[in-house]
Amino acid sequence: MKYSIGIDLGGTFIKFGAVGEDGSILRKAKIPTPQGCGYEETVDAIAGRIGALAAEMGAPCAVGVGCPGVIDGARGFVVTGGNLLWENKPFAGDLSRTAGVPVCVCNDANAAAYGEYACGAGKRFSSMVLLTLGTGVGSGIVFGGKLFTGECGAGAEIGHTVLHGGGELCSCGRRGCFEAYASASALIRRTREAMICHPESRMWELCRGSADLADGRTAFDGMRLGDGAAIAVVEAYLDDLAEGIANVVNAFRPAAVILGGGISAEGEALTLPLQKRVDAIILGHGAYAPAAILPARLGNDAGLVGAALLAKEGS
Numbered sequence: 360m361k362y363s364i365g366i367d368l369g370g371t372f373i374k375f376g377a378v379g380e381d382g383s384i385l386r387k388a389k390i391p392t393p394q395g396c397g398y399e400e401t402v403d404a405i406a407g408r409i410g411a412l413a414a415e416m417g418a419p420c421a422v423g424v425g426c427p428g429v430i431d432g433a434r435g436f437v438v439t440g441g442n443l444l445w446e447n448k449p450f451a452g453d454l455s456r457t458a459g460v461p462v463c464v465c466n467d468a469n470a471a472a473y474g475e476y477a478c479g480a481g482k483r484f485s486s487m488v489l490l491t492l493g494t495g496v497g498s499g500i501v502f503g504g505k506l507f508t509g510e511c512g513a514g515a516e517i518g519h520t521v522l523h524g525g526g527e528l529c530s531c532g533r534r535g536c537f538e539a540y541a542s543a544s545a546l547i548r549r550t551r552e553a554m555i556c557h558p559e560s561r562m563w564e565l566c567r568g569s570a571d572l573a574d575g576r577t578a579f580d581g582m583r584l585g586d587g588a589a590i591a592v593v594e595a596y597l598d599d600l601a602e603g604i605a606n607v608v609n610a611f612r613p614a615a616v617i618l619g620g621g622i623s624a625e626g627e628a629l630t631l632p633l634q635k636r637v638d639a640i641i642l643g644h645g646a647y648a649p650a651a652i653l654p655a656r657l658g659n660d661a662g663l664v665g666a667a668l669l670a671k672e673g674s
């Protein structure tokens with residue numbers, strides 16, 4: 360059977376998928392990311408799992424790995440590995456030698472974008488941008504079937520474009536980045552701040568009296584109960600998200616902007632008001648070359664599928 364292996368290398372788990380040529384997932388597995396271990400141990404652990412899948416299903420055509428951080432896919436290097444704390448590692452070459460199969464490596468958000476483009480919400484569009492609203496804002500840009508990653512794979516970092524100069528401190532060290540306002544973490548921060556300012560808010564009952572239990576759903580659930588403080592949180596969040604999306608649309612004019620991450624489960628409660636706001640502020644007001652705003656479809660599997668398909672194309 361012809362298949363490729365897609366790997367999503369995260370700080371907590373390493374997820375593996377045997378992916379068919381049409382993007383369907385044939386098998387899935389997950390191991391905890393080795394903690395406190397060096398680079399070589401992690402390469403060995405991944406190679407071991409690839410070997411187990413190959414023993415079960417036959418040799419894969421290729422292996423693709425989506426990694427956090429700055430990835431130079433052309434050279435197969437992890438330049439900076441985000442929370443993996445790797446620096447300048449020839450990861451694709453090392454894993455390929457250890458596992459005995461061709462390996463390609465790319466940024467995890469780019470892999471997810473390619474997955475959504477090939478098999479998910481972006482399938483019917485010739486161009487799209489994926490924004491993943493999670494701990495940060497991950498982004499991937501696909502035009503004409505190709506990922507745009509910038510020189511040496513260091514670009515397409517939309518989360519680190521500034522929305523409010525001098526604003527909230529971002530993980531990158533700059534102030535006011537899009538991700539400091541539009542990530543799930545930012546929404547949760549804004550929800551907690553609103554709860555503390557509004558002891559009467561019904562968000563307190565949704566969180567059983569503890570602001571620590573607020574999550575990315577709390578403000579949306581409060582809004583559905585008609586709670587004023589929750590409505591204000593959601594409106595302010597949507598305003599910031601819309602400004603950031605409008606920047607993306609003005610810069611790239613993709614046919615679709617796909618939203619991933621847990622918040623995308625809000626579906627049209629998120630995308631319809633965003634579409635209205637974005638259409639009102641983009642150049643030309645969305646009448647010419649409209650950009651559809653849609654929730655992602657592949658959920659946590661987007662990275663696996665995208666990494667496997669990118670590897671298959673590169674092999």
Ligand SMILES: [Zn+2]
Pocket residue numbers: 518519520529530531532533536538
């Ligand atoms: Zn930043």
